[in-house]
Amino acid sequence: MKNPHLDLLKKYDVAIPRYTSYPTVPFWELDTLSAADWEASVRRTFHEENGRLSIYIHLPFCEQLCTFCACNKRITKNHSVEGPYIDSLLAEWRRYLRLFDRTPVLGEIHLGGGTPSFFAAEQLERLISGICRDAVVRDDREFSIEVHPNYTKEEQLRVLGRLGFNRISIGVQDFDPVVQFAINRIQSVEQTARVVEWSRQWGLDSVNIDLVYGLPHQTTDSIGHSIDQIEKLKPQRIAYYSYAHVPWKSKGQRRYTEQDLPAAADKMNMYLLGRRRLVDLGYAPIGMDHFARADDALAVAFHEGKMHRNFMGYTTTQNKLIAALGCSAISDSWTAFAQNEKTVEDYQQGIAEDRWPLVNGHKLNAEDLVIRQKILSLMCQGQTELHSGEFEPGHEAFIREKWAAMQADGLLDFDGERCRVTDTGQIFIRNISAVLDARLWRKGKADQLFSKAI
Numbered sequence: 500m501k502n503p504h505l506d507l508l509k510k511y512d513v514a515i516p517r518y519t520s521y522p523t524v525p526f527w528e529l530d531t532l533s534a535a536d537w538e539a540s541v542r543r544t545f546h547e548e549n550g551r552l553s554i555y556i557h558l559p560f561c562e563q564l565c566t567f568c569a570c571n572k573r574i575t576k577n578h579s580v581e582g583p584y585i586d587s588l589l590a591e592w593r594r595y596l597r598l599f600d601r602t603p604v605l606g607e608i609h610l611g612g613g614t615p616s617f618f619a620a621e622q623l624e625r626l627i628s629g630i631c632r633d634a635v636v637r638d639d640r641e642f643s644i645e646v647h648p649n650y651t652k653e654e655q656l657r658v659l660g661r662l663g664f665n666r667i668s669i670g671v672q673d674f675d676p677v678v679q680f681a682i683n684r685i686q687s688v689e690q691t692a693r694v695v696e697w698s699r700q701w702g703l704d705s706v707n708i709d710l711v712y713g714l715p716h717q718t719t720d721s722i723g724h725s726i727d728q729i730e731k732l733k734p735q736r737i738a739y740y741s742y743a744h745v746p747w748k749s750k751g752q753r754r755y756t757e758q759d760l761p762a763a764a765d766k767m768n769m770y771l772l773g774r775r776r777l778v779d780l781g782y783a784p785i786g787m788d789h790f791a792r793a794d795d796a797l798a799v800a801f802h803e804g805k806m807h808r809n810f811m812g813y814t815t816t817q818n819k820l821i822a823a824l825g826c827s828a829i830s831d832s833w834t835a836f837a838q839n840e841k842t843v844e845d846y847q848q849g850i851a852e853d854r855w856p857l858v859n860g861h862k863l864n865a866e867d868l869v870i871r872q873k874i875l876s877l878m879c880q881g882q883t884e885l886h887s888g889e890f891e892p893g894h895e896a897f898i899r900e901k902w903a904a905m906q907a908d909g910l911l912d913f914d915g916e917r918c919r920v921t922d923t924g925q926i927f928i929r930n931i932s933a934v935l936d937a938r939l940w941r942k943g944k945a946d947q948l949f950s951k952a953i
Contacts (some may be wrong), residue, residue, distance in 0.1 A: 510766045512931045518932050521871040526859035526938040534855050540832040542598050544820045553607035553818040555811050557825030558615040567682040569749040571827035572613045581622045587850040588824045589629045595822045603634045606622040609811040610644040615950050616651040620658040627662045648690045653697045660701030667698045668707040668851045674728050675721035681755055684864050688728045695732045706734040712769040713742035722769050726776045735795045739773050786813050786878055787928050874932045881920040892939050901934040906908045
């Protein structure tokens with residue numbers, strides 16, 4: 500029997516944003532955001548949120564290059580970089596504290612990378628203690644860390660557990676040795692299992708496993724084998740990401756060619772196989788790319804319509820203010836975005852000069868704020884509304900035309916006002932959201948800016 504998803508793939512597998520933010524980074528206008536504007540927006544949102552905020556900390560160092568990774572990272576085995584970098588992070592946090600008129604209330608800290616577990620336990624303790632001593636930590640906090648199993652020690656997790664961390668995200672990608680060799684990430688099931696065991700022993704009870712489909716030399720068999728191994732670990736959440744092939748951005752991906760990657764139809768079959776297997780194992784599809792057990796807090800938030808999404812991914816917290824520390828980190832005041840310098844040296848130089856080390860940013864206008872909320876509703880609740888007069892007449896006509904076509908393809912239900920994404924449409928949620936993107940609509944295409952939808 501012919502797979503109906505393959506016909507949809509031919510139509511919708513185009514270069515398109517992931518909508519971690521709106522507007523997306525390539526459309527940001529730094530000249531709209533001065534340092535004074537940024538400070539004013541942070542103060543305003545901090546006040547409106549009664550001091551509640553989240554913190555993202557970018558720890559960019561890795562001992563080895565994983566060639567599939569498009570994140571901002573610095574490859575080094577020189578651990579003397581740890582201390583000075585932590586000093587800069589704490590100095591940047593102090594800059595934020597000077598803006599606040601009350602003690603901040605922390606509901607979320609996320610350590611991302613790079614490889615956060617590159618840092619020694621005592622450095623991680625110095626960082627987190629240095630931040631939390633000047634804040635009130637919520638009882639229902641989500642403190643999380645991303646780790647590479649090969650570079651994670653039990654002492655790090657013991658310290659983090661004592662400091663209140665309760666979530667961990669473990670990168671696996673694929674357990675097939677051929678795939679692992681291609682992406683330069685050789686890791687065993689046994690070491691991954693040890694990290695899961697340590698995490699639960701020391702209080703990081705919510706375990707997420709990252710899987711990636713569409714990697715070089717990957718097959719449906721290797722996907723199935725990886726899920727078989729992960730089933731034994733019983734994680735609470737699984738992130739099942741589409742590999743983003745962007746060699747113009749991430750030079751490490753030039754280790755292999757497009758001929759080594761699965762064809763689009765094969766990649767779709769990998770996703771469908773993985774999705775079916777995960778659902779059969781009791782994981783509910785949550786938003787885009789994520790699966791969670793029914794009793795997991797994220798699944799509960801999703802079903803109650805309370806799930807949120809920010810630069811750290813899907814979360815149960817609703818904080819509108821994110822203070823992002825570290826090189827390339829992106830802060831969010833809801834009405835503005837501010838990105839730090841991308842190299843470690845430029846970032847640390849800016850901090851040393853007691854200034855915001857900004858390299859990019861954007862002040863959202865009224866249109867941006869409307870679209871941001873609608874895309875967020877699609878990504879988190881699978882639905883949104885369209886009212887006459889909210890968009891330019893030409894763009895509104897475009898939205899109605901495209902959503903009508905998507906409805907005919909079974910991706911959504913649209914009655915002229917309410918748009919609800921179907922199960923099939925969840926696969927193409929980025930395409931559905933892109934229809935609302937006024938900046939993309941004006942540009943006309945997204946080639947060479949974004950990865951493919953599937």
